[in-house]
Amino acid sequence: MRRSLTFLIFAALALAACAGVLGIRPHDQSHPFEHRAHATHGVNCVDCHQGVATAGDIEPLHLPTDASCRGCHQKPHDQHSCLGCHGAQYVREGAKLAREHLRFEHRAHQSATHGDCVRCHQAVAEEHPETLRPKMATCFGCHEHRDEWPLRTCDSCHKDLSAEDTPPTSHLIHDGDWLREHGVRAAGARDLCASCHSERSCAGCHGVGTVPALPAMLAFDEVPLSGLHRAGFVARHSMEARADPGLCTTCHSEDSCQGCHNREHVGPTTTSRSPHPPGWITTGAGGGDHGVQARIDPSSCAGCHGGAGEQLCVGCHRVGGPGGTPHGPGFRSNRNKTHDLPCRMCHGAGL
């Protein structure tokens, strides 16, 4: 029974995966509207988009209806809605989003453009336009917004930029190895980041106790190639940490490993499995590999042995203890060794 169910699930998923290739998925019959053909036949934009020249910020979109088309095309070739095929749905969706997110009045632009719509809507001349909305660069051709750039205020056009959730085509694109690069890029440009990204963009990864909200956990069905914590991260994590010492600490607190390790019974208690290889701690000179590895990436040690677990180290490495001094080359500190943490743990009581 269980095998049959597993087979059925896999067969259904395989069929679903191939649906597009097999032709099960219905093809979208729509195509970009033939703006160029209409313009070359002398049809003015406002003949179909009636009322758009006097439209304000809140009026409807002034998209043509079937009745507008039948004004000229009196014998349509079938009875379906004209806009079902003529004009791509995503272009109309783009116009709706623009109405929703932007402060814009067509009527305010009539005198400057002398009623020439193509001056801004340049893409209507293209055969397969991605969008008919003017690009931001077109707006900046007239509206320089010089005073607003330094203050990162986009509100004169964008009602709520962070809610738009739309990467602008003519603006900053997060390409390359952005996961690694974003920190250094954001350091001097927090205002720029904040003009599109809200608080949750940072908190989803950089917050405390965010594991349930990590993109790899929450958006498991979205499978981009980038993302440190994606795929088999649980298997890789110790090697990822060793390959880039300190990297984990840039986001995680020093005790963030303990929750998982306790659940998986990996840790220092007698009933747990040790993650350390043979020869980690030995008696005699050198004391095994643990000293060298701890100096290379002390944050890995702190992940499990931080807090109260530090007493494990103090037992041997306190002043006069058998472990000797833990301070390696390059160690300098401004702390008072008998009063401040962590110095007093080993140097306390006049040691």
Add this chain to the structure above:
Amino acid sequence: MQPWVDAEALVWGGAKPSVTGDVLVLALRLRDPKGHAEVRGGRFVLATGAIRPVQMDGAEVTLRAPWGSALESFGGTPVVPRFGARPYDWLAGGRVSEKVGVHAILGVSYLQRRADGEISDHELGADAAFAPARWLDVAAFGAYDLTSPGIADARVSAASRFDKFRVEVFASELSPGRLLPATSLFSVLGDFPSETVGGTVKWLAAPRLDVLASGAGQDVGGGLGGNGWLRATLRLDDRGEGNLGLELRRVDVSTAEWTGIRGVAALPLGHGLRFSTEVEVVVPDHPVGNGIAWPWGLMALAYRSRSGWEAAGAVEASSTPLHAYETNALVRLSRRWEAP
């Protein structure tokens, strides 16, 4: 909400193994509509200049001058999960920045953080961003530890775009001991920085095909190594809703030596349905009894309704050093509401 105020909350809840939840964001932002002054309060992630991101309960004030100067000041308590609290934990600091011409921003930052009243982080930082030409961006920051004097974290990145390529060179130096709180016993082990120098190239090989390659040399505690990866993404339609991807990766640093391959596929099925799958195989050079390869795979089906509801389900299977075989079923039901 209004041009001068916005509020945001992000809360999660779960039931594994017991009912739990937390507040990630609960923030209110007030600002002068002209952008000259801004106050942020509540729970949020503070990240500015060379100060590493820290989630805090507190407030931040930002003042900006029209000529490009800005002053940020903040104070509060670091967040403890699930509204816990630690007495005498607090942090405070600020950043001053200046825009130089139209091509550069320079900033200086300061942070002091205390744990149980004792200094746990005490850093001075500097950051800079230059765009001297349309084809070149350079950004850098460095944080200097004032408790154990030395560089805690420094990074620089320079990127250039031309034709169908984007090339980035980067370098970083991290001192893991200085990234830990100064109150940690593990912060006293000495200065063994981890240094990395590398580059990344992105090539738009075809309108729907991106190829990305990256390689870096590393000096980890005196041991030399390196890592590199090659990644290709093919979009199956102009909008990228369907895509195929493949990644090859090799890491050879310190005691981390492994090779990995990962593939992803996402296919829109129409009617709001979307199928996606992701497969990875990691082959460690020294498996030490934990299996010669660690495979991981996931198949997911998601549905998005026109009313805003989303449902997704997935089956995940893997073999890890801890478990020879493990399967998980994942389900998500979500709905997005937005206040006017």
